[in-house]
Amino acid sequence: MSEKKLKYVGTRPIRHDGVDKVLGKANFGADLNLPGMLHGKILRSPHAHAKIISINTAKAEALDGVLAVITGDDFPPPPSGKGSVEGPQDFGDMARNVMAREKALYTGHAIAAVAATTTRIAEIALKAIEVEYEVLEPVMTLERALAPDAPILHEEMRAKGEEPLPEGPTNVATRTVMGFGDVDEGFSSADVVVEREFTTETVHQGYIEPHAVVARSISDGRAEVYCCTQGQFMVRKYCSKVLDMDPTQIKVTASEIGGGFGGKTVVYAEPVSIVLARKSGRPVKIVMSREEVFIATGPTSGSHIRVKIGVKNDGTITAADATLNYEAGAFKGSPVMAGMMTIFSPYRMDHVRIEGFDVVVNKPKVAAYRAPGAPMAAFATEGVMDELASQLGMDPVDLRLVNAVKEGDTAAYGPKFKVHGFIDTLQAVKNHPHYKAPLGPNQGRGIACGFWFNAGMQSSANVILNEDGNATVVTGNPDIGGSRTSMALMAAEELGIPVDKIRPVVADTESVGYSDLTGGSRVTFATGMAVVEAAKDVVRQLRERAAQTWDVSVDDVEWRDGHAVAMNGHADDHEPLSVAALAGSAAKTGGPISGRASLNARGPGPGFATHICDVEVDKETGRVSVLRYTAVQDVGRAIHPSYVEGQMQGGAVQGIGWALNEAYMYDEKGKLQNPSFLDYRMPVASDMPMIDTVIVEVPNPTHPYGVRGVGETPIVPPLPAVAHAVNQATGVRFRSLPISPPRVLAALDD
Amino acid sequence: MPLENEGEDWRMLDAQYISPRSVAEAVEALKGGGKDAMVLAGGTDLLVQARTGLRDPRLYVDLKRIPDLMALDISSKGLHLGASVPAAQIFENEDMKALYPGLTEAVDLIGSTQIQGRATVGGNLCNGSPAADTVPSLLVLEAICVIAGSEGERRVPASEFTTGPGETVLRPGEFLVRIEIPAPSKGAADAYLRFIPRTEMDIAVVGAAVSLTLDSSGCCEAASVALGAVAPTAILVEGAASALIGSTLDEAALERAGSAAYEAAQPIDDKRGTAEYRRRVASVLTQRSARMAAERARGRN
Amino acid sequence: MAIVVLPPALRAAVEGSERVQVKAENIRELMSTLRERFPLLEETLDAGPAVSIDGEIIADPFLEKLEPDSEVHFLPQIGGG
Numbered sequence A: 001m002s003e004k005k006l007k008y009v010g011t012r013p014i015r016h017d018g019v020d021k022v023l024g025k026a027n028f029g030a031d032l033n034l035p036g037m038l039h040g041k042i043l044r045s046p047h048a049h050a051k052i053i054s055i056n057t058a059k060a061e062a063l064d065g066v067l068a069v070i071t072g073d074d075f076p077p078p079p080s081g082k083g084s085v086e087g088p089q090d091f092g093d094m095a096r097n098v099m100a101r102e103k104a105l106y107t108g109h110a111i112a113a114v115a116a117t118t119t120r121i122a123e124i125a126l127k128a129i130e131v132e133y134e135v136l137e138p139v140m141t142l143e144r145a146l147a148p149d150a151p152i153l154h155e156e157m158r159a160k161g162e163e164p165l166p167e168g169p170t171n172v173a174t175r176t177v178m179g180f181g182d183v184d185e186g187f188s189s190a191d192v193v194v195e196r197e198f199t200t201e202t203v204h205q206g207y208i209e210p211h212a213v214v215a216r217s218i219s220d221g222r223a224e225v226y227c228c229t230q231g232q233f234m235v236r237k238y239c240s241k242v243l244d245m246d247p248t249q250i251k252v253t254a255s256e257i258g259g260g261f262g263g264k265t266v267v268y269a270e271p272v273s274i275v276l277a278r279k280s281g282r283p284v285k286i287v288m289s290r291e292e293v294f295i296a297t298g299p300t301s302g303s304h305i306r307v308k309i310g311v312k313n314d315g316t317i318t319a320a321d322a323t324l325n326y327e328a329g330a331f332k333g334s335p336v337m338a339g340m341m342t343i344f345s346p347y348r349m350d351h352v353r354i355e356g357f358d359v360v361v362n363k364p365k366v367a368a369y370r371a372p373g374a375p376m377a378a379f380a381t382e383g384v385m386d387e388l389a390s391q392l393g394m395d396p397v398d399l400r401l402v403n404a405v406k407e408g409d410t411a412a413y414g415p416k417f418k419v420h421g422f423i424d425t426l427q428a429v430k431n432h433p434h435y436k437a438p439l440g441p442n443q444g445r446g447i448a449c450g451f452w453f454n455a456g457m458q459s460s461a462n463v464i465l466n467e468d469g470n471a472t473v474v475t476g477n478p479d480i481g482g483s484r485t486s487m488a489l490m491a492a493e494e495l496g497i498p499v500d501k502i503r504p505v506v507a508d509t510e511s512v513g514y515s516d517l518t519g520g521s522r523v524t525f526a527t528g529m530a531v532v533e534a535a536k537d538v539v540r541q542l543r544e545r546a547a548q549t550w551d552v553s554v555d556d557v558e559w560r561d562g563h564a565v566a567m568n569g570h571a572d573d574h575e576p577l578s579v580a581a582l583a584g585s586a587a588k589t590g591g592p593i594s595g596r597a598s599l600n601a602r603g604p605g606p607g608f609a610t611h612i613c614d615v616e617v618d619k620e621t622g623r624v625s626v627l628r629y630t631a632v633q634d635v636g637r638a639i640h641p642s643y644v645e646g647q648m649q650g651g652a653v654q655g656i657g658w659a660l661n662e663a664y665m666y667d668e669k670g671k672l673q674n675p676s677f678l679d680y681r682m683p684v685a686s687d688m689p690m691i692d693t694v695i696v697e698v699p700n701p702t703h704p705y706g707v708r709g710v711g712e713t714p715i716v717p718p719l720p721a722v723a724h725a726v727n728q729a730t731g732v733r734f735r736s737l738p739i740s741p742p743r744v745l746a747a748l749d750d
Numbered sequence B: 001m002p003l004e005n006e007g008e009d010w011r012m013l014d015a016q017y018i019s020p021r022s023v024a025e026a027v028e029a030l031k032g033g034g035k036d037a038m039v040l041a042g043g044t045d046l047l048v049q050a051r052t053g054l055r056d057p058r059l060y061v062d063l064k065r066i067p068d069l070m071a072l073d074i075s076s077k078g079l080h081l082g083a084s085v086p087a088a089q090i091f092e093n094e095d096m097k098a099l100y101p102g103l104t105e106a107v108d109l110i111g112s113t114q115i116q117g118r119a120t121v122g123g124n125l126c127n128g129s130p131a132a133d134t135v136p137s138l139l140v141l142e143a144i145c146v147i148a149g150s151e152g153e154r155r156v157p158a159s160e161f162t163t164g165p166g167e168t169v170l171r172p173g174e175f176l177v178r179i180e181i182p183a184p185s186k187g188a189a190d191a192y193l194r195f196i197p198r199t200e201m202d203i204a205v206v207g208a209a210v211s212l213t214l215d216s217s218g219c220c221e222a223a224s225v226a227l228g229a230v231a232p233t234a235i236l237v238e239g240a241a242s243a244l245i246g247s248t249l250d251e252a253a254l255e256r257a258g259s260a261a262y263e264a265a266q267p268i269d270d271k272r273g274t275a276e277y278r279r280r281v282a283s284v285l286t287q288r289s290a291r292m293a294a295e296r297a298r299g300r301n
Numbered sequence C: 001m002a003i004v005v006l007p008p009a010l011r012a013a014v015e016g017s018e019r020v021q022v023k024a025e026n027i028r029e030l031m032s033t034l035r036e037r038f039p040l041l042e043e044t045l046d047a048g049p050a051v052s053i054d055g056e057i058i059a060d061p062f063l064e065k066l067e068p069d070s071e072v073h074f075l076p077q078i079g080g081g
């Protein structure tokens, strides 16, 4: 930890990409057009569950203006065996998700694609493709998926982790159990035990920019891809897996990105456009419609969670037990594991048991969504905690304070916590005027806590000193939340030059070292670390140049506020040399100066937050209005406080939307009824009060500036915070989301 | 099939567009365009429908350059509202606010600032949506629709204009020229409320318009109640109106009006709300709207 | 000796114990010792788990140093958004 006073870190400069963005000049995914470019469209399954008997593309191919028609047969066989699974990604499943093979597994599943000279011809061509399906019963709910007579999505699926392994196929991909101690013993020593069940619906991230890609196939088998994504290197790797190409054969440039929230961490149209470009010999652009985004990209899981917690009369938790069922969508891989690992982690406990099921259903395969898996888990645990607090007659914050994990406490998922500021957030809430403000009739207040791990992973950075003394900071992470400016701030601090003299650049896959994607709240932490190291590399070289210029030892040169300063008795002989002076003379003192760093960032600090929510309920219509909202979070250190606040506000708003009105609505055949922002009711700006933020800073010791991840934690507390506020306003406990007006009115009747 | 224009917005590029300068020119243009021609006002419904493939007109006849359709006149006889007058112009008009506060509120509810620069009452009505926000107000204000076509002009009450979801009395080649609304009598006022789960950019789950006339003692002489989004078209609820007429708009009368609204509503269960929920809200909004209208009417006596 | 703490699902592979002690200077050594002693852990170790060493989560462990009393947990890889 640098203890010195910081000059740039912690300030709020205007973002480097801001002017272009407010003037509408920034280039997003759909903004690139290439000469000779074709327009690609994807034929999507009208059935939620069907065998594909045959696909006849002859009529489509015969149309003037159609240059390529492709189906699953135009792709290499889906990867299998060694190397086909990496962490949570199964590339065999990914290949089948990108283009269906044997079966269509959700309404919207890609079946075929065309490239044509206009979108209209492409659409006409889609209609000319003849597909014969054998329609099967769709599996649209966890309950149906788990029923003994449920239709099976994948014949080869056996519930891994179930003992004994089932003989026949299941819709459960995995069952996992974790925990320690003896929960029966724990519950028997409890004074109060509460056990409840909670459900949440499928919800979408709702990023404003639909997926868009332009791919170009180059004669030697290479491909160039331009797209909006959270990770250009991710697109490179995943396309290489799905298309059986070497990653080096694919160059990916990330456009500006209009939101991702985890939804742009996998590929959909990207491999399709490469195959179309290869087959047609022309660049191919695919821009999804909003409807396609809803029906065919990855939302997050619907869930069913049972939680049981026992406490002593003083509030101390004696045991906790949970069963989590998460929908994975059409292919295995829900975030149930993260749900399990976060569900009890804010609280100390000696006896805990957590069981989780990853269940496939005929909905689009889920993708990451901001702290994937954690918000639903918190909804359940916090709901039970809130009920326990009222049964014990305790203030809900006090109940948390009795149990909150501290440094050195064992997390319910196993390891011991390092330093963090959870308790500080609870205390900040207790001391906040919001917590004590009076409430009117039909109003209620709720609080809730949330935890997320945050990620480290691989990052690279180049810091290039230019001849004018300005610097270019090159990284491989698309800038979603203002990270360019955060990178520039840290480089400015190290180099000692103003942040506007630094040009932060998001490079393509051929211009910077490998970097994992922008996600997991990792960029300011991990890529920030790489930038700091690369900048230190530049400073080291600058000190060397000064030492050589002055003919002193490099140990006699210190770097201070953007200047090389002679030390140890040499101070009187030499005026300090500025960055600009050293950069200007670089050509004559050994050549250009640039620094680089590539690293695997260790030790992202855990993120904790506590939120306060006030609502008013219209008891005649069931409408819930959020009146006031305060988000308190330990962020380690805020490099750019405005962007930290922006993350906290954005996460809170997404969580409020999830709590109140958002939900995928399917008909009985498995067709999505609300694939538009009109009927998928994400909040609009006027629905929200100003979200107040309180930044708590307990520095993360592993980061040079104390950063911990920020972006995901704030979506964890709102689901329960809203539900608790509604409970106080109405006396009704809502354990199923969304808390939409019809449900509120129906509950008030009971 | 021949190669067409390149580009994303092919529907806009390869369709024809004309902007007639008079009602007669527009009538001619529509005749020429046949069944593939559609009139375009603000385009905030039509262009959205065209982009999603719901409609595919080959000729757009723009109604925003015809002076008669762009006129908003208020006189002692009442309101003449040209079919193409943009929403923003309507709700910024002080006389509109004073004389027809409910209708003006309904207009103000449509979309967002950007939408309101283009959207029109004519389009709202002719689009035929059961949830269109201005239609219940047009019904309670006894609006008359003036229609032009190759056979000349005809007049149809707003209450008969919409015949089903997306369907109106307009015959091929006909279009709406203006809406006429009588001047409010002494002691009369209107109000409109809609329910949406959000605060804007949403479609009415229920809309309720009420128009009332109070005598100097505060007794209700005349009333009209209309509901949107609870039936295939907006509907007049006579039972609710008669519950109000003769009362002082006391709680009992309001409740009776609410019950009548509940009974008259024939909503469906859909993604925007269950049938039972919509009926409940129809009752609540009817009462609230009536209270608002009464408040205003008292101010006018 | 570093202490490896195993989740319930893996305990069968180590003869039922929740904790095993392993003499190792670093994670690589620990992993190879575990492989030798408990062949049933191979599948888990091949999958490339994340580890936590004294509470610090490491997604791609390699040569991280272990203290004599370090506590090591194997964790599934968690995807972020």
Ligand SMILES: Cc1cc2nc3c(=O)[nH]c(=O)nc-3n(C[C@H](O)[C@H](O)[C@H](O)COP(=O)(O)OP(=O)(O)OC[C@H]3O[C@@H](n4cnc5c(N)ncnc54)[C@H](O)[C@@H]3O)c2cc1C
Residues within 6 Å of the ligand: B038, B039, B040, B041, B042, B043, B044, B045, B046, B047, B048, B063, B083, B084, B109, B110, B111, B112, B115, B118, B119, B120, B121, B122, B123, B124, B125, B126, B127, B131, B132, B133, B134, B170, B174, B175, B176, B177, B201, B202, B203
């Ligand atoms: C973001 C957004 C939000 C919206 N919010 C609301 C809302 O809150 N409430 C609401 O009610 N609506 C809403 N709408 C729908 C729409 O804006 C309104 O219905 C609007 O009043 C339509 O008017 P327009 O002039 O744009 O109609 P257009 O789109 O130009 O036309 C609509 C239809 O009417 C026909 N038409 C138009 N004028 C005439 C005429 N003079 N004679 C015959 N036929 C004609 C057209 O051919 C077309 O079929 C919203 C739309 C959008 C895009």
